[in-house]
Amino acid sequence: MKTAITGSIAFDYIMTYPGKFSEMLLADELDHISVSFLVDDMARHRGGVAPNIAYTLALLGERPLLVGAAGRDFSEYCSALEAVGVDTSGVHLYNDLFTASFFVSTDQKQNQIAMFYAGAMARSKDIQLIDVLPDKTDLVVISPNDPTAMRQYVASCKANNIPYLYDPSQQVARMGGEELAEGVDGAHLLIVNDYEYMALMKKTGLSHDDLLTMAKVVIVTKGSGGSIIHADGREYTIPVAPPDAIKDPTGVGDAFRAGLLKGIASGWDWSLCGQIGSLCATYVLEQIGTQNHTFTPQEFVTRFRLNFDDHGALDALL
């Protein structure tokens, strides 16, 4: 199955400040702030929703096509994705800009100051999706990105009869009810977390039943509560795969989507698709960063069978 994954491509710069930000934020002086915090450490992680999904999908043996906009600092990141098996030929490079970058500093009290620079991501609306996709694309994933680009990709999939998975996720906050409804209507699959699902219903004025008639399959993830897949007039309850340790929840949702996509590409039933998603999410939970986990197909299958029963289907991964 040929899957194209669209969405943000970004770096995450993560810093830790050994003091308290509040000590330098003087209540009477807030209209002319000039503060600089000397941080102890900084890590730069590869991130962005689309490469996060593509990375885990490649670990599972697929070769997804990554579609997005990146900047002049992307070449090393690009090589790392290619090395794991991601097809990066759908990435457009804009050498006058940096790749989208998220800068976050956390103090001793877990207070955070963050900035998100959109950089090249703002150009993703210039990508003509249909020109980038191979002739036989089976599924396009539309994940959080520049909102205009997301809307255009939806229109493009509809106009060309290409099935798409609609994953507005954190962009539900930014998007209007009308464009969200447009994305859901006709989607092969809608996936969001439970909070985003509530916000989506509120913004669109649509009920759960309405959404079920608009998208073929609706998936709602609920953190440590697992997920629910509404498909074929049924509800599949998907449990989590227990983590050995929780180090960083960032990117669990993306990994869940990758596992789910592997199941869909293999033509497996919804329970199995969801369970593969759960285990992928658990691998991410156990590492800091969203692409620092790794497993071989054999390791994945062995661990899967400690938690779930695939009735031998996962032999296909070996």
Ligand SMILES: Nc1ncnc2c1ncn2[C@@H]1O[C@H](COP(=O)(O)OP(=O)(O)OP(=O)(O)O)[C@@H](O)[C@H]1O
């Ligand atoms: N604490 C946990 N333990 C085990 N599995 C978890 C845990 N949290 C999340 N997961 C798995 O990850 C899936 C997606 O999690 P969640 O609903 O939190 O996504 P999200 O809010 O979109 O995450 P993200 O921070 O990546 O945006 C869950 O359905 C579950 O399978």
Ligand SMILES: [Mg+2]
């Ligand atoms: Mg999410």
